[in-house]
Amino acid sequence: MTPLEFLREEFRNVDRALEETLRYDYGPEQSKDFYIECAGRLSRIKLEVDNDGLDRQTIAALRGDLNYIAALISLIERSHLGEFSWPFADDLRELAKPLLREQNLLGGQSEPIIHVVADAPGYRIRYEDAVRSASSRRRFTIVLFPRPLKDHVLLHAIFGHEIGHAALEATNAGALLRSQAYPALTLNVLADEISVDSWLNAFDSPDDLKTELAAYHQRMGRPFRLTSDFRDSWIHELICDLCGLLLFGPAFLAAHRTIIEPSHPNPLKFELTEPTHPPYAVRHKMLCQAMRLLHWHKTVTLHVEGDVHSAELEFVSSLTRDPFPNWAKVFSEQEIDSAIHGLKSVLSELVYAPPSSGTLAKLVRRLNRRLPPIVDGIDSIDKPILVSTDFRQILHAGWLFWDGRKQLEPQSELDFLKTNRLCNQALLQQRAINEFLNA
């Protein structure tokens, strides 16, 4: 078999694999756009594959394109609705779409194909950066839910950070987000390699870190330097943290702390060989500062809400507790405030708006009664009361309940999984309410 014959054989195999995905039930409509885009890319590749005069270099390149599409096809097969919270995924799609929309060559707006799959182990949003203009029409954004955390919608608030990553790569929103946040975060410690170096070697930097930097120096024969690529990566991560907080509110910080803190045995240190992320303590401290600047360190509920108010006091105080030394504070309040203002101007109406005192108290009380946290009831003329509650407010209530539950009366015996499942049920019921209200 010649290389060209094998290329054609591979083309037929990939084409067949795509068709076979139609045999399975992945949830109506959810994979259709994905299929159509893959089929479109294949048909454009076919025009080249049919050419008899292909040289070896083109054949190798086309094989690469086919392999890439084959990998995409396998993602269709991992998008079974029963393996992640599809109500959450739908809400996430709606939140992410305006940020990932981009202008196409014809002057119109291209909608991204936001495809959700259950994967392991962590939360990721993969934004397709290598768009091959010759063979693609729409960009894929792949949202990966960790399979074992299928029901843990409270933890899913961490997707705020991942939306930040995807948006930073998007052509429209990315440039805006960078221009609005980057200058404010690079005035001081992260201004350049020298200022980072002074900060790392400051008199108050943690002893463990100093020891590790010294060991690195000895091992590598040169002192550690945070090169501009990695400094950019740190700023990128910090901007994404701020985006996450602005998009998901206090629920983001709660999820951030729960998921990220355990993977840092020493929150003041960072990976020296591949320093893509700043120390956890730096991230947490910045988010606590941002919480205060956004006034989210204060309670939403009023005193009149009694035990729920006490629970919220506990929630916000545990959330903004900052046990880390002042060394980890790399931004002034003014710098963070300026970054927040800039990001808000881009995210605009997508920025999280906390519920009213009464609504938050209702949602938390429902959870404490082992009920899905939605707002409903029957009015004075016996008509059902239907309220459209933002899914992020449901997550906010869920975290408030979980962190403040010891203050609630009676004390709940709900475990974390059931708390999450009740919140997930609420997201599903809220979709039904919204369908009904929008009809």
Added chain:
Amino acid sequence: MNVLGRECLINNLRDGHLVVSPLLSEDQLGAASIDLRMGNVVLMVRARGSSHVDPQVAKKRAAGTAHDAAFDRHQKHERYDIPFKSRFLLHPGSLALVPTLEWLQLPANLIGNVTARSTWAREGLSIATATLIEPGYQGIVTLELANLGQIPIALFPGLRIAQITFASVTGNTQRPNRSQYDLSFEPFQGNIAKPDDLPFIPDDPPAAATD
């Protein structure tokens, strides 16, 4: 046993003594019943699953390895998640387990009775089997849907397909062997070989049956 009328139902719902949530429309409240809507999960018997329902096979599996017991529980049904505005076809003779959209919480002095709505029953849709909801129950209600007609029935999550009536119960309803209902989030396969059934189920393998 007194069945609760509309006014009494509304009072119970309003003060939170009884929970059927969410109620999307006033029409769900009948003279002495509340309509229930179809939820978003369907369990159907898998074509290549169990050959037949047999407590003896279930007993044998339960006594086997942890894998055997769990395998049996999970292999019988195919699970489908059906988003809103997506169609599910129930074919004649088929049985499907679906949850209600509504979350129920019954106090200790009320019992619920679930039946089909006559509109759908006339089309052949039957909610035929276990219909009593015990006092203290918390969660979705599993509806056992069967199509008794001659043609398939298309169903969509959110449709009002069942109704529930509530009656008062006198006396203490606490069960000493079950302090409180666990929350029920979705339908699952029942246990047809419970511990107190086992004395009546022979240990020998069935003569001509295989699993």
